Amino acid sequence: GESVGLHLPTLSVQEGDNSIINCAYSNSASDYFIWYKQESGKGPQFIIDIRSNMDKRQGQRVTVLLNKTVKHLSLQIAATQPGDSAVYFCAETSYNNNDMRFGAGTRLTVKP
Amino acid sequence: DAEITQSPRHKITETGRQVTLACHQTWNHNNMFWYRQDLGHGLRLIHYSYGVHDTNKGEVSDGYSVSRSNTEDLPLTLESAASSQTSVYFCASSEGTGHRGNTIYFGEGSWLTVV
Numbered sequence: 001g002e003s004v005g006l007h008l009p010t011l012s013v014q015e016g017d018n019s020i021i022n023c024a025y026s027n028s029a030s031d032y033f034i035w036y037k038q039e040s041g042k043g044p045q046f047i048i049d050i051r052s053n054m055d056k057r058q059g060q061r062v063t064v065l066l067n068k069t070v071k072h073l074s075l076q077i078a079a080t081q082p083g084d085s086a087v088y089f090c091a092e093t094s095y096n097n098n099d100m101r102f103g104a105g106t107r108l109t110v111k112p
Numbered sequence: 113d114a115e116i117t118q119s120p121r122h123k124i125t126e127t128g129r130q131v132t133l134a135c136h137q138t139w140n141h142n143n144m145f146w147y148r149q150d151l152g153h154g155l156r157l158i159h160y161s162y163g164v165h166d167t168n169k170g171e172v173s174d175g176y177s178v179s180r181s182n183t184e185d186l187p188l189t190l191e192s193a194a195s196s197q198t199s200v201y202f203c204a205s206s207e208g209t210g211h212r213g214n215t216i217y218f219g220e221g222s223w224l225t226v227v
Contacts (some may be wrong), residue, residue: 043202043220
């Protein structure tokens, strides 16, 4: 069946380093992708999105890359800070499938 | 600022009791959703609504119901709570029609324990 998944369940980085969180999807019809950040005890927060007509989108300290050929999405966080420690999920949806599916999440831990 | 609020934030209830979780959004979004989040499963859609008087079943709707009498509110009712419904529940909303290309914004969650 179709799925959205993450390559790594946990990621630990040093403060100041760059972080890369990966996500694979299998529905080739997916055309809209979102990254969410979820801090402990809180709801998921929107970070950045990308549509399938783009392969890169940049925000403040974050960049999302989309590789449709291999159905891969990544979130890059520059100069990772302790406040970036959280679970990050990708989500995908497609125009013909009125549904949004979420990955299980990757826990990012930033070491001081 | 517009927001989405859930109540109660924490609740303990007994098996068999009816429980209602409230969700209120002030964005005037057409779409509202309820998800549950469990370790190992990620977010799973329970019910959703695309407008007043519209409700639809999601992936894990058994044992839950919703009603949409106005734009702002989508209460989630557990008709007869079961221990399998112990979870964190998130309400969410989005603009526009359906999930199609519309960012979903989440509430802070309601932690429900069924004993």
